Amino acid sequence: MTKVRKVLVAGGGVGGLCAAIALTSRGVEVDLVEKRPDFNVPGVGLGQPACALRVYREFGILDEILDTGFSYNHMSIFDPQRTLIAEHRFLMGGNGLPAFCALSRSSLHSTLYRRALSLGVEFRFSTEVAEFVGPLGTAVRFNDGSEADYDVVAGFDGIRSTVRQFIVGDMFGPRPSGIGAWRIQVDRPSCVTGMEFLQGIDGKAGAIPIAQDKMYLFNIRPETPGEIFPREKLHVLLKERLAQFGSYVAEIADSLTPESPIVYGALEPFIVPYPWHKGHVVMGGDAAHIVPPHLTAGAAMAAEDGYVLAKLLLSGDGSVDDRLTAYGKVRFARNAFVYTFAREWLSMEQSVHSPADLAAAKDEYARNADGRIAVADRILDAFEC
Numbered sequence: 294m295t296k297v298r299k300v301l302v303a304g305g306g307v308g309g310l311c312a313a314i315a316l317t318s319r320g321v322e323v324d325l326v327e328k329r330p331d332f333n334v335p336g337v338g339l340g341q342p343a344c345a346l347r348v349y350r351e352f353g354i355l356d357e358i359l360d361t362g363f364s365y366n367h368m369s370i371f372d373p374q375r376t377l378i379a380e381h382r383f384l385m386g387g388n389g390l391p392a393f394c395a396l397s398r399s400s401l402h403s404t405l406y407r408r409a410l411s412l413g414v415e416f417r418f419s420t421e422v423a424e425f426v427g428p429l430g431t432a433v434r435f436n437d438g439s440e441a442d443y444d445v446v447a448g449f450d451g452i453r454s455t456v457r458q459f460i461v462g463d464m465f466g467p468r469p470s471g472i473g474a475w476r477i478q479v480d481r482p483s484c485v486t487g488m489e490f491l492q493g494i495d496g497k498a499g500a501i502p503i504a505q506d507k508m509y510l511f512n513i514r515p516e517t518p519g520e521i522f523p524r525e526k527l528h529v530l531l532k533e534r535l536a537q538f539g540s541y542v543a544e545i546a547d548s549l550t551p552e553s554p555i556v557y558g559a560l561e562p563f564i565v566p567y568p569w570h571k572g573h574v575v576m577g578g579d580a581a582h583i584v585p586p587h588l589t590a591g592a593a594m595a596a597e598d599g600y601v602l603a604k605l606l607l608s609g610d611g612s613v614d615d616r617l618t619a620y621g622k623v624r625f626a627r628n629a630f631v632y633t634f635a636r637e638w639l640s641m642e643q644s645v646h647s648p649a650d651l652a653a654a655k656d657e658y659a660r661n662a663d664g665r666i667a668v669a670d671r672i673l674d675a676f677e678c
């Protein structure tokens with residue numbers, strides 16, 4: 294079995310940090326290059342299901358995450374005025390793990406970064422791979438002209454991945470869906486105690502609590518692909534988009550100002566079929582798959598990818614190629630489920646275009662939402678470290 298001693302991780306998001314922690318924990322020397330000059334992480338909040346919490350428990354950072362975030366065991370689906378349609382108790386977690394803990398992206402990131410530093414991961418900021426050289430692609434030239442040799446290069450470099458480009462070119466990659474996501478962090482009203490969706494006409498609103506005093510509000514709806522909204526108009530545009538919703542959503546819409554920290558991004562889902570490697574260059578996280586946010590599991594899958602990559606690379610049998618093939622196979626199957634389920638949910642909720650559609654959707658959610666989400670719970674929860 295070929296020894297893997299030195300790995301380059303490209304990208305310092307949740308996936309790259311988890312890969313780096315899992316690899317160094319197994320005695321591998323890890324360099325992590327990050328394109329940004331620092332870790333001033335944009336984004337709002339991340340719901341982390343029990344499967345990801347198991348990874349964080351393995352890394353010794355679960356308590357910090359649970360202390361920082363907001364744990365919840367249920368979700369609810371409402372109509373636009375926040376009249377309850379369906380409630381679901383998650384079938385995940387147990388043995389000291391909540392079904393979900395949500396926290397701000399920056400908090401999760403800081404916790405992972407500190408853990409990676411304490412394990413000896415070498416970070417280089419403002420750095421990218423410019424060229425993958427040699428028969429395995431692991432003799433790397435960086436954008437500053439420096440060069441280094443690795444046993445494996447692991448790309449967790451997000452949606453516009455350079456590593457994916459090396460592995461599959463533009464055969465697979467992000468495609469516009471015509472749906473956008475608006476998000477803003479706000480104070481948590483006491484009524485929001487779990488994840489919730491308010492199904493509307495042409496879009497939904499919802500909230501996820503991310504701390505005792507904070508939550509984030511979101512609106513997922515049709516938007517023109519490629520649209521770039523002017524920063525100074527975001528509050529007006531979001532207010533217009535939330536007009537059909539009542540309850541705390543209406544109050545938040547009324548309170549928006551030009552200073553409100555609104556984040557907008559288009560959804561561009563895709564998944565690359567395995568193999569997820571070429572030579573000894575491999576990918577994971579958003580580089581390999583972008584799932585719609587409905588199961589709040591994109592970062593969770595990136596964390597699992599990082600953990601499983603290290604585990605199979607360091608304990609698997611056979612050549613490095615065999616081990617990377619095994620990694621791609623097992624991770625593609627799991628991510629394909631999340632991708633398919635989340636896309637199906639996205640297309641159902643975005644096909645409500647009229648009051649009659651909304652009435653039909655309410656009836657369908659009342660009959661099936663609880664059972665349908667339970668199916669996803671059982672599959673999502675089936676991940677052990």
Ligand SMILES: Cc1cc2nc3c(=O)[nH]c(=O)nc-3n(C[C@H](O)[C@H](O)[C@H](O)COP(=O)(O)OP(=O)(O)OC[C@H]3O[C@@H](n4cnc5c(N)ncnc54)[C@H](O)[C@@H]3O)c2cc1C
Nearest residue numbers: 304306307308328340451474578579586589590591592593
């Ligand atoms: C609206 C919305 C809501 C979401 N909600 C949730 C949720 O509640 N729960 C959840 O689990 N997931 C959620 N997600 C998904 C989640 O945000 C992503 O799946 C997750 O952040 C992916 O992590 P990553 O590490 O793979 O990629 P990223 O977080 O994108 O990290 C990639 C990193 O690589 C760096 N980089 C890019 N190119 C290079 C390069 N060439 N060289 C070096 N570095 C590079 C980037 O600067 C970045 O730091 C949501 C997504 C959206 C859009």
